[in-house]
Amino acid sequence: MYYVRSVPFVYYTYILRCKDGTLYTGYTNRLKHRLKLHREGKGAKYTRGRGPLKLEYVEGHLTKSDALKREYEIKQLSKKEKLGLVQQLCVLPFLNE
Structure with a gap:
């Protein structure tokens, strides 16, 4: 029998979509x-002035x-x-508030 230890993620990699369509x-x-x-x-300097931003x-x-x-x-x-x-992942809506 195998047991999986539940460990919360500590670090995240993410993609944002800017209002100009860039990622x-x-x-x-x-x-x-x-x-x-x-x-x-x-x-980030890149995202300044490119809002609204959406976590994708x-x-x-x-x-x-x-x-x-x-x-x-x-x-x-x-x-x-x-x-x-x-397209492979649905982001939790509360993160886009």
């Missing part, structure tokens, strides 16, 4: 706080290293491939 990929350990900063224009995709990771590696991998994808990821 921004980032990572954080405080997802709701990071989204708030992006929406207030205090997040999130992955949870146990380590910062894993989240950073995945962020890099996603950034290497084409927009079409990123949109494919977005």
Whole structure:
């Protein structure tokens, strides 16, 4: 018999859609706080002035290293491939409030 230990994710890799249709990929350990900063224009320089922003995709990771590696991998994808990821996952509505 196998037991799986329940461990909450500590780091997140995410994709935001900007109002101009572009996609921004980032990572954080405080997802709701990071989204708030992006929406207030205090997040990444790229997202400033591109709001409103919509969270389109999130992955949870146990380590910062894993989240950073995945962020890099996603950034290497084409927009079409990123949109494919977005279609695979439904983001919880409360994160887009």
